[in-house]
Amino acid sequence: MATLHTVNKSPFQNQTLLSCLQHTKSGDAVLLIEDGVYGATKGTALSDAVTGLSAGVKLYVLGSDLAARGIDVAKLGKDITSVDYAGFVDLVADHDRTQNWL
Amino acid sequence: MSEVKKFLYVNRKAPYGTIYAQESLEVVLIGAAFDQDVSMAFLDDGVFQLTKGQDTKEAGLKNFSPTFRALGDYEVTKLYVEQESLDERGLTLDDLQDIQYEDEDDDYAEKPSIIVVSRAGMADVMADQDVVLSF
Numbered sequence: 001m002a003t004l005h006t007v008n009k010s011p012f013q014n015q016t017l018l019s020c021l022q023h024t025k026s027g028d029a030v031l032l033i034e035d036g037v038y039g040a041t042k043g044t045a046l047s048d049a050v051t052g053l054s055a056g057v058k059l060y061v062l063g064s065d066l067a068a069r070g071i072d073v074a075k076l077g078k079d080i081t082s083v084d085y086a087g088f089v090d091l092v093a094d095h096d097r098t099q100n101w102l
Numbered sequence: 103m104s105e106v107k108k109f110l111y112v113n114r115k116a117p118y119g120t121i122y123a124q125e126s127l128e129v130v131l132i133g134a135a136f137d138q139d140v141s142m143a144f145l146d147d148g149v150f151q152l153t154k155g156q157d158t159k160e161a162g163l164k165n166f167s168p169t170f171r172a173l174g175d176y177e178v179t180k181l182y183v184e185q186e187s188l189d190e191r192g193l194t195l196d197d198l199q200d201i202q203y204e205d206e207d208d209d210y211a212e213k214p215s216i217i218v219v220s221r222a223g224m225a226d227v228m229a230d231q232d233v234v235l236s237f
Contacts, residue, residue: 013116035118067156068158069153
């Protein structure tokens with residue numbers, strides 16, 4: 001009974017990503033989309049917090065939203081996987097529910 | 103000749119998640135026609151607007167980032183970028199576009215438009231304006 005969480009806001013602008021991560025259960029997945037992808041990069045003021053709160057949770061990021069913002073996949077944090085739109089669909093299908101953190 | 107005023111356009115939002123960044127550029131370009139002293143400030147998530155390598159094809163969005171390199175032609179030559187905002191986001195000047203203008207008072211020499219300032223320096227820039235418009 002795992003949940004796919006999506007986050008579409010910049011973690012530097014509000015607390016949505018951190019709140020989402022604090023409400024996940026082991027086995028859940030979090031997909032960062034739109035401005036949420038800024039939470040996926042390493043070496044930021046928030047990257048340690050994101051890593052620390054993601055134990056037992058799989059982190060994904062939508063590749064087209066990364067590219068739009070000029071973020072190279074080499075800048076992604078450890079254990080964060082980039083997916084395309086088909087991968088997005090697979091994630092939705094593979095989880096029992098999707099929760100959008102708007 | 104009317105008095106020239108100092109206008110500052112403050113950009114604090116990332117480029118594509120909301121329409122603010124694109125609207126700001128539109129207003130700057132319109133405002134540039136009025137021969138005022140125009141500057142732009144980039145702080146908080148606004149620094150993301152200036153990153154290089156933006157490719158919006160797959161996301162199906164309009165890539166407006168090349169417009170920043172045309173601002174010099176509209177005599178918008180002062181783009182203040184806050185150092186602390188870059189640091190917090192794991193960015194350096196190297197991650198930003200190389201934006202230049204031709205200085206007509208110096209034999210059209212190409213000079214950088216981006217001016218990196220501290221948070222305190224940004225406060226000074228803001229305090230020095232006649233009009234501040236926020237996006």
